[in-house]
Amino acid sequence: MVVCRFFLKGTCKFGDRCRNEHPRNTSEYNAYPSQANWQQGGNQYHPRSQDTFQGRGSGHQSYYNQGNSSGTAFGNQNRFAALSDDYQANNKGKGSGPGGFGDGGNDEPRPGEILESIKRDAEEWDVSKMWPYSCYRPSRAQGDVPGLQDLSPEELRLEAYIAAKENRFETYKSAVNLSTDALKRKLEMMKKPSGELKNALISLYRGQQKTGSFGGQSIFGMQDISTLEIFTKSGSTLFKTSNTSGTLSSTSPPAGLFSNPSSASSSSGVFGSTTLGTGFGTQPVTPSSPPHGLFGNPSGATSSFGSTAPSSGFGNSGGLFGKPDSQNTGLFGQPAQTGTGLFGKPGPPAGAPFGQSSSQSVGLFGKPAPSGGGGQSSNEKWYTPISELTAEEKEQFEAPSFTLGKIPTRPPPLELVNTAA
Amino acid sequence: MAFQFGGSQQPTSLFGQNQSKSKDFEVTSPPDDSISALAFSPATVPLTFLVAGSWDNKVRCWEVQNNGQTIPKAEQMHTGPVLDVAWHDDGTKVFTASADKQAKMWDLNSNQAIQVAQHDSPIKVIKWIKAPNYSCVMTGSWDKTLKFWDTRQPQPMLSLQLPERCYCADVMYPMAVVGTADRNVIIYQLDNQPSEFKRMESPLKYQLRCVSIFKDMKKNMPTGFALGSIEGRCAIQFVQAQNPKDNFTFKCHRSNEASTYYQDIYAVNSIAFHPEHGTLATAGSDGKFSFWDKDSRTKLKTSEQMEQPITCCNFDAKGQIFAYAVSYDWSKGHEFFSTQKKNQIFLRGNASEDLKPRNRKR
Numbered sequence: 200m201v202v203c204r205f206f207l208k209g210t211c212k213f214g215d216r217c218r219n220e221h222p223r224n225t226s227e228y229n230a231y232p233s234q235a236n237w238q239q240g241g242n243q244y245h246p247r248s249q250d251t252f253q254g255r256g257s258g259h260q261s262y263y264n265q266g267n268s269s270g271t272a273f274g275n276q277n278r279f280a281a282l283s284d285d286y287q288a289n290n291k292g293k294g295s296g297p298g299g300f301g302d303g304g305n306d307e308p309r310p311g312e313i314l315e316s317i318k319r320d321a322e323e324w325d326v327s328k329m330w331p332y333s334c335y336r337p338s339r340a341q342g343d344v345p346g347l348q349d350l351s352p353e354e355l356r357l358e359a360y361i362a363a364k365e366n367r368f369e370t371y372k373s374a375v376n377l378s379t380d381a382l383k384r385k386l387e388m389m390k391k392p393s394g395e396l397k398n399a400l401i402s403l404y405r406g407q408q409k410t411g412s413f414g415g416q417s418i419f420g421m422q423d424i425s426t427l428e429i430f431t432k433s434g435s436t437l438f439k440t441s442n443t444s445g446t447l448s449s450t451s452p453p454a455g456l457f458s459n460p461s462s463a464s465s466s467s468g469v470f471g472s473t474t475l476g477t478g479f480g481t482q483p484v485t486p487s488s489p490p491h492g493l494f495g496n497p498s499g500a501t502s503s504f505g506s507t508a509p510s511s512g513f514g515n516s517g518g519l520f521g522k523p524d525s526q527n528t529g530l531f532g533q534p535a536q537t538g539t540g541l542f543g544k545p546g547p548p549a550g551a552p553f554g555q556s557s558s559q560s561v562g563l564f565g566k567p568a569p570s571g572g573g574g575q576s577s578n579e580k581w582y583t584p585i586s587e588l589t590a591e592e593k594e595q596f597e598a599p600s601f602t603l604g605k606i607p608t609r610p611p612p613l614e615l616v617n618t619a620a
Numbered sequence: 621m622a623f624q625f626g627g628s629q630q631p632t633s634l635f636g637q638n639q640s641k642s643k644d645f646e647v648t649s650p651p652d653d654s655i656s657a658l659a660f661s662p663a664t665v666p667l668t669f670l671v672a673g674s675w676d677n678k679v680r681c682w683e684v685q686n687n688g689q690t691i692p693k694a695e696q697m698h699t700g701p702v703l704d705v706a707w708h709d710d711g712t713k714v715f716t717a718s719a720d721k722q723a724k725m726w727d728l729n730s731n732q733a734i735q736v737a738q739h740d741s742p743i744k745v746i747k748w749i750k751a752p753n754y755s756c757v758m759t760g761s762w763d764k765t766l767k768f769w770d771t772r773q774p775q776p777m778l779s780l781q782l783p784e785r786c787y788c789a790d791v792m793y794p795m796a797v798v799g800t801a802d803r804n805v806i807i808y809q810l811d812n813q814p815s816e817f818k819r820m821e822s823p824l825k826y827q828l829r830c831v832s833i834f835k836d837m838k839k840n841m842p843t844g845f846a847l848g849s850i851e852g853r854c855a856i857q858f859v860q861a862q863n864p865k866d867n868f869t870f871k872c873h874r875s876n877e878a879s880t881y882y883q884d885i886y887a888v889n890s891i892a893f894h895p896e897h898g899t900l901a902t903a904g905s906d907g908k909f910s911f912w913d914k915d916s917r918t919k920l921k922t923s924e925q926m927e928q929p930i931t932c933c934n935f936d937a938k939g940q941i942f943a944y945a946v947s948y949d950w951s952k953g954h955e956f957f958s959t960q961k962k963n964q965i966f967l968r969g970n971a972s973e974d975l976k977p978r979n980r981k982r
Contacts, residue, residue, distance in 0.1 A: 320825070327885035330850040330951055333827035334802050349801035349827050351787055352887075352950040353656070353703065354762065356675070357719050357742060359954050360701065375953060 310401050313337065314392060317344075317400055321389040331382045332426050340403045346385060348426045350378075358430060371430075378426045585612035645688035647943075647965040652676040654963055655931055655945035657705045660684075663937035665711030669693070669728075670936075670943060672965060673702030679716045681728065684941065688969060696726050696733045703742060706757075709750045715757055717746035723759050725771055736771045739763050745789040747796070751810055758814070760786030760798055768814055778814060782806065792833040795842040795859070799828040805847065807859060823857065823869055824849040832891040834914070837898045846900055846914070848888030850951075854902060856914050868917070873904030889949055890932040894975045896939040901975070903930035905951040909944055913977045921974060928961060935971060942971040 203219035205211035211221065317337050324331075332350035336343045355375070362371035388396055588596070592607040596615045601607075651674030661669040668684040677698050682690040700720030707714055714726045715736070723737035723746050737743065741763035749756050749768070756777055757769045762785040767776040784801035795817075796808040803822040808814050822828055830848040834856075835841055844858035855869040875884035886906035893900045899920065903909045907926035912919050926946045933944040947963035948956065968974070 323882045323885070326882040328952070329852075329885045330827065330887055333850055336803065336821075336825050338825065343802060349784070349787075349803075351785075351801070351827065351829075353744070354785075355953070356950040357701065359950075359957075360675070372954065 310397070313340075313401055313404060314397060317392075318390050321386045325383070325386050331379060337400070337403065341405065342403050344389075344400065344403065346425070347382075350426050350430075374429050377429050381426070381429070582611060582613040582616070583609045585614050588612060644966040644968040645690070647672075647682060647690045647967060649680075649692045650963050650965050651678060651680060651947075652963065653701075653959075654947035654949065655965060656701065656703050658932050658934045658943050658945055658965065659705045659707055659714075660934060660936035660941070660943070661711045662707055662709055664709065668936055668941070669711075670965075670967075671705050671707070671714050672945065673705040673716055673718075674963070675701040677701055677718070679705055679714065679726065681714070684936075684967065688967060690967070694728065694731050696724070696731075698722070698724065700742070703744050704746045706746050706748045708748050709755075715746050715748060717743035717759055719743075721761070723757065723769075725757070737767065737769045737776070738774075739765065739767065741785075744786050745798075747789060747791040749791055749793065749796070749810055749814070751793055751812075753812065758789070758791060758796065760789045762786065764800075766798060780808075780814070780816065783819075787828050788831045790831050790833045790845065792835060792842040795833060797831050797833055797845045799831045799847060801827070803828055805831070805857075807845075818859070822847055822849070823855045823867065824851060824853055826851040826853075829887050830890050832893055832900070834893045834898055834900065846891045846893070848891050848902060850887040852883075852885040852888065852904070854888055854891065854912075870912075870917070872902055872910055872912075872919075873906050873908065875906065886929075887949070887951055889930060890934075892934050892942075894935055894939045894971070895937065896972065897975050897977050899975045899977050901933055901935070901942060903933040903944055905929040905949055907946070909933055911975050916978045918978055920976075920978070928963075939972050939975070940969065942968040942974070944968070 200220040203211050203217055203221055206217065206219070206221040211217050320335070320337060323329075324335075330352060332348065332355070334343045334349045335347045359368070359371055362368045389400075392400060583592075585593070588607075588609075591605060592609065593615075595601055595605055595607050596611040647670070651672060653674050653676035655672050655674050657673040659671050661667070661671075670682045670684050670690070671679060672682075673679045677700060678695050679698070679702050680695040681693045683693050684690050696716065698716065698718035698720050699722075700718045702716050702718045704717040705714060706717075708725075712728055714728060715723060716726060716733070717723045717737075719742035721739050721742055722735050723743050724733040725736045726733040736757055737746075737759045739759065739761035741761050743759045743761045745758075745760040747758045749758055757771060758766065759769065760766045760782070764782045764785055766780045766782055766786060766789075768778040768780075769776050782798065782800050783804045783806075787799050787801055789796065789798040791810070794810045796810055796814065798806045798808070799822065800806070803824065803826075805820050805822050805828070806816060807818045807820075809817040824847060827850045828847055829850055831845055833842045833845045836843040843860075844856065847855045847857065849855075852874045853869055853871050855867070857867050861867050873886040873888055875886075884906070886904045888902050888904055890903040891900055892903075898915070899911060899913045901909055901911050907929050908923050909930055910919060910922040928946050929949040929951060931945050931947050931949045933942065935942055943965060945963070945965045948958075948961065950957065
């Protein structure tokens with residue numbers, strides 16, 4: 200925000216109503232005695248490194264060598280300090296140490312200012328091409344904003360390399376897209392916080408523990424899923440030992456709650472509930488090469504839900520979703536045996552994961568679907584022509600349920616698909 | 621075209637190859653993928669060697685001559701990308717840490733490498749510690765542990781738990797600093813036995829990227845460290861600050877937008893302190909490096925823009941050569957990764973002059 204010139208002079212007639220910014224930490228700013236020295240120092244060095252000096256007069260904001268007009272004379276500095284880039288930077292809430300909030304040294308900044316600074320940070324983060332997968336602590340907050348997890352470029356890169364090696368690069372890509380979208384959503388929410396989010400953010404400044412005050416949920420809502428979890432779901436084994444994915448060691452995949460190991464809701468709760476519309480159901484984070492059951496492998500979903508499917512796709516353990524038991528019915532509301540039913544079901548949530556994932560599963564649909572195809576893959580790839588089926592496969596598809604050990608590895612023909620559940 | 625090195629005219633027998641825009645020397649036969657770490661041999665060795673670890677799973681060693689020429693000497697392979705390298709203080713061995721969860725000790729004389737460390741996750745940092753009464757290898761990994769290894773035994777001498785995945789670390793006896801995910805910074809003191817001295821939160825608001833210890837020039841003892849984050853900002857932090865205002869942060873590696881609109885912000889990938897002057901260099905994702913004087917809080921120089929981000933940088937033992945690696949750091953994800961792009965390491969001579977601190981008028 201623009202700093203109010205009248206306020207600086209002490210003559211602002213709008214007072215609190217003023218639409219410009221009334222910085223309140225003029226005294227704090229002046230308390231940096233060395234600031235003047237920097238300016239002076241800066242002036243001395245211009246001749247020496249003129250050719251390579253970056254940021255001279257270009258608004259490059261730093262404590263170093265301002266190069267802007269306010270620094271030319273020592274005497275002028277204090278008076279115009281508020282107008283300098285650096286001061287404005289301080290008041291934008293990005294400055295270091297004190298002076299971030301313009302509240303004259305109060306311990307607790309006002310809620311309006313908090314939200315304002317968070318909003319500015321979120322905007323900046325969005326626009327500036329910063330690395331998106333990072334934790335974030337607002338200035339002068341007592342803790343990080345929960346729900347934003349650290350993921351370093353090296354980790355992501357290693358994940359990509361491994362995924363490429365294991366032939367699940369598409370899944371990796373979609374996981375990346377998922378994470379980016381999730382982050383964008385969060386940034387949007389930070390820019391326009393709901394009432395609950397507002398309270399949560401403000402309480403950050405009061406030093407409340409994140410898990411304690413939010414009950415272990417992401418402050419961004421129930422549907423939030425942490426970045427690490429997104430990648431783990433896509434088959435990454437990189438984050439197995441991290442605490443945030445503590446749920447990995449339990450058999451139930453996290454229900455979209457972040458960084459809380461105790462968030463292990465029952466798996467059927469995950470599948471049967473509204474998460475269908477969010478992270479899990481709609482997003483193609485499913486199969487990758489290591490062969491486990493697709494959902495809820497009885498040996499414990501160590502790579503959790505959706506992380507794996509054998510390249511032979513659905514023929515694995517009795518039905519499309521791993522166990523031919525209630526878990527399946529919970530997932531898409533369909534009995535397990537109609538694995539074929541999955542394809543017949545017109546809902547994109549069902550089709551999308553597999554339309555995408557199938558591109559990775561070797562031999563499942565023949566040719567890999569284009570990446571990001573999702574539900575856009577043409578129907579021809581989803582069904583095997585009836586003429587191509589072997590007798591055994593045909594028999595299986597025609598039967599009311601699959602027999603273990605004889606489950607076809609190719610999709611059923613359109614003709615045999617039962618649309619009625 | 622004559623290159624300048626040390627201010628004198630240079631025989632043109634140097635690199636007729638790729639014309640780099642700058643007058644810095646390009647290292648011959650660079651790695652095939654991004655360079656993750658650079659390290660020069662210690663002062664105990666008369667010749668200067670440069671070792672670089674790369675995402676192509678290899679560690680390479682060059683001899684660097686005074687005229688800027690580099691001669692590839694040897695290389696070693698890991699089964700995963702090499703994430704960090706460190707020299708033994710006697711200059712005969714190099715320690716390499718890799719994403720294959722192992723660290724190896726490479727004996728340069730025999731060109732053999734043996735495994736010296738094992739973690740449950742990729743090892744991100746490796747350092748050599750030389751104390752009066754012990755010496756060991758320190759490895760920090762994404763499995764949230766910091767382990768210390770006697771190279772002769774398969775079990776670690778000491779294993780310390782970290783609050784989160786280790787992202788960066790630096791060692792300058794008797795101090796070690798480790799930066800982890802979620803902005804934790806832990807300071808260790810290494811006398812007698814490594815033990816945790818202080819745990820704090822980084823003053824920066826975003827993910828940590830790199831850390832480098834600086835020393836008090838007069839006392840020749842480490843007094844603080846510099847932290848770099850993804851947010852185009854560095855923090856200078858003293859371990860025992862006389863005055864809380866001694867600790868400060870500054871912005872760097874941002875594009876020159878007008879101050880009212882948001883700038884492009886780039887990560888600080890690497891920080892290195894000059895061994896003699898105590899001034900520092902920062903390497904950024906924007907493809908530029910800058911030299912700074914932290915005591916007078918001024919910027920000394922910014923380089924021209926390179927074609928790719930600068931992933932790491934380092935000084936040689938005497939502070940004459942500044943090496944920086946230009947390669948993709950994954951800051952924009954996989955879309956911007958291309959195997960066609962060159963990965964380069966440049967050596968900049970005359971570093972002593974460039975990094976001379978400004979006269980301070982305080």
